[in-house]
Amino acid sequence: NAGVTQTPKFQVLKTGQSMTLQCAQDMNHNSMYWYRQDPGMGLRLIYYSASEGTTDKGEVPNGYNVSRLNKREFSLRLESAAPSQTSVYFCASRRQGKGAGELFFGEGSRLTVL
Amino acid sequence: LAKTTQPISMDSYEGQEVNITCSHNNIATNDYITWYQQFPSQGPRFIIQGYKTKVTNEVASLFIPADRKSSTLSLPRVSLSDTAVYYCLFSGGYNKLIFGAGTRLAVHP
Numbered sequence: 001n002a003g004v005t006q007t008p009k010f011q012v013l014k015t016g017q018s019m020t021l022q023c024a025q026d027m028n029h030n031s032m033y034w035y036r037q038d039p040g041m042g043l044r045l046i047y048y049s050a051s052e053g054t055t056d057k058g059e060v061p062n063g064y065n066v067s068r069l070n071k072r073e074f075s076l077r078l079e080s081a082a083p084s085q086t087s088v089y090f091c092a093s094r095r096q097g098k099g100a101g102e103l104f105f106g107e108g109s110r111l112t113v114l
Numbered sequence: 115l116a117k118t119t120q121p122i123s124m125d126s127y128e129g130q131e132v133n134i135t136c137s138h139n140n141i142a143t144n145d146y147i148t149w150y151q152q153f154p155s156q157g158p159r160f161i162i163q164g165y166k167t168k169v170t171n172e173v174a175s176l177f178i179p180a181d182r183k184s185s186t187l188s189l190p191r192v193s194l195s196d197t198a199v200y201y202c203l204f205s206g207g208y209n210k211l212i213f214g215a216g217t218r219l220a221v222h223p
Binding site: 033035041042045050058059090100102105106107108 | 155156199209213215
């Protein structure tokens with residue numbers, strides 16, 4: 001049981017390049033999330049998907065797009081990378097339950113934009 | 115937007131009890147309070163969740179007063195391996211899960 005899998009784990013981009021971060025979960029969860037974490041800081045919500053076919057903006061959506069391809073997969077795309085997007089990106093899925101439920105996180109994707 | 119306030123950092127020693135408080139003044143009636151632990155280079159991990167009064171599991175206790183405007187995570191007899199960042203979280207609209215800045219706990223020998 002892999003849980004939440006993110007690819008790639010590391011990536012270096014030049015300013016203006018584009019890329020897609022992939023995320024897949026095998027726990028049959030409805031909700032999925034993308035967060036970014038800058039060095040020494042907390043997690044900030046970029047986008048989330050409450051269910052297959054829906055996506056919503058989080059706290060810091062500018063410069064990103066997402067696709068909920070199916071129930072398992074939720075991708076994050078940077079169309080034109082900027083140095084300010086250098087960060088660790090975490091994908092999570094949520095087990096439904098009372099209240100906020102429980103989030104399960106991937107190992108993170110470390111992105112550097114030069 | 116839902117917002118939480120926690121101390122930025124705390125220090126403790128092995129074997130002591132640690133209490134970390136989170137303020138959430140605008141918590142909604144149907145919100146639960148959830149706490150996560152994060153080690154360096156890892157994603158956060160769920161610790162405990164509660165709605166009111168007290169909840170206890172194998173790793174921590176969570177105390178929530180009647181007005182629910184704050185909550186306290188209690189870690190009994192901490193060890194060096196409890197050094198981590200601790201986040202409280204509640205839903206800013208059920209699915210929109212916003213983390214606070216977190217509390218960096220350092221446990222010393």
